[in-house]
């Protein structure tokens with residue numbers, strides 16, 4: 001093990017903002033795995049392996065045995081929600097996991113109750129919370145969240161925060177986001193450009209703890225937050241878990257481009273019936289999601305480099321709230337491609353997925369990898385952790401740098417970062433040495 005990375009001793013506290021479908025599926029899942037009742041399927045950190053050295057060396061340890069990640073046995077959860085239900089009630093409400101399965105870990109789930117949240121209905125129109133903090137100003141609310149973090153720090157060795165709360169209305173950066181000083185002034189002045197997610201993120205970064213964003217909200221992709229993240233050595237990464245349709249898109253689009261097949265249109269539509277679907281039924285929240293989903297094709301296909309293939313793509317994304325399906329989303333894609341001499345072809349994808357089953361392992365990996373980044377001297381003061389792009393619809397990159405959306409480039413980047421911080425040779429796939 002690289003001697004520079006601090007070991008993962010003691011408890012890792014995970015503070016979850018928004019304890020709904022994804023959060024309860026994460027928390028219940030971690031407990032079920034700890035008790036030997038289920039496997040952490042879908043989690044790269046728990047099930048993935050990493051090749052070290054040459055293909056002929058036969059060395060491919062599990063990632064969790066290679067990098068000094070926190071053990072699941074050391075993970076402790078707390079969090080905030082605008083509803084006071086404990087994790088057992090919230091998981092039943094979310095209807096993702098079977099009641100029989102939930103009953104096997106009922107006392108544990110009942111022991112976790114959300115703290116009152118920072119919430120303002122202006123930013124999530126379809127929700128009306130009762131379990132909310134009261135404060136004189138946004139600055140006061142940020143102080144209250146910092147107090148919650150400080151109290152949790154007393155019980156744990158290290159802490160990370162992850163947003164699995166609802167999608168907020170579409171916001172764009174304003175001058176108050178230009179630097180920390182301007183942002184802090186705006187907190188005092190209750191500036192409407194500061195959404196609740198920014199208040200949590202600010203509190204986390206101020207306390208020096210990493211922050212991950214599972215939703216597409218404008219939260220840490222702001223100059224003031226990048227500055228704060230670097231200043232306090234609290235890593236940040238991208239936004240909006242890459243789970244269903246966008247996951248598929250970032251697998252298929254690189255394949256078309258690899259073969260130099262053209263694309264004329266990509267129509268994506270979904271039906272979704274959980275609370276997330278209800279929130280996204282509001283046009284202002286949907287716009288935030290839409291922006292996050294639309295970006296990927298442009299970056300992967302690079303129409304400016306390949307105008308004959310990708311100049312005029314018609315790309316559309318719809319999400320329809322349809323209660324009967326609950327968390328079991330169905331996503332359809334109609335893809336119009338063209339090949340040799342311009343002859344058209346079509347591909348249809350019908351993904352009958354389970355939203356939170358796909359998202360929970362990503363949330364787990366993110367908290368474990370962010371904790372590792374915090375303990376790694378090479379990563380902790382970089383601010384943005386581009387190597388975690390793998391998990392996001394909207395990866396975060398240094399200003400001016402275009403993001404990598406191709407899932408397999410993202411995976412290579414993630415694994416090479418682990419090799420790098422652990423002092424192992426990077427794998428380039430050149431492979432000439434086998435033929436010397």
Ligand SMILES: NC(=O)c1ccc[n+]([C@@H]2O[C@H](COP(=O)([O-])OP(=O)(O)OC[C@H]3O[C@@H](n4cnc5c(N)ncnc54)[C@H](O)[C@@H]3O)[C@@H](O)[C@H]2O)c1
Pocket residue numbers: 017018019020021022023080081082083094117118119120124127164165166167196197214215216240241242243244274275276354355356358359
């Ligand atoms: N499941 C997926 O595949 C997936 C993929 C990408 C992104 N996401 C995003 O993850 C988020 C969570 O999804 P979900 O299915 O768990 O939704 P959910 O509605 O079940 O849970 C969100 C929870 O956040 C709470 N909340 C809202 N605002 C809050 C605030 N200010 N403070 C504290 N709590 C707050 C809500 O009360 C709710 O319990 C959504 O933004 C969703 O768009 C989910």
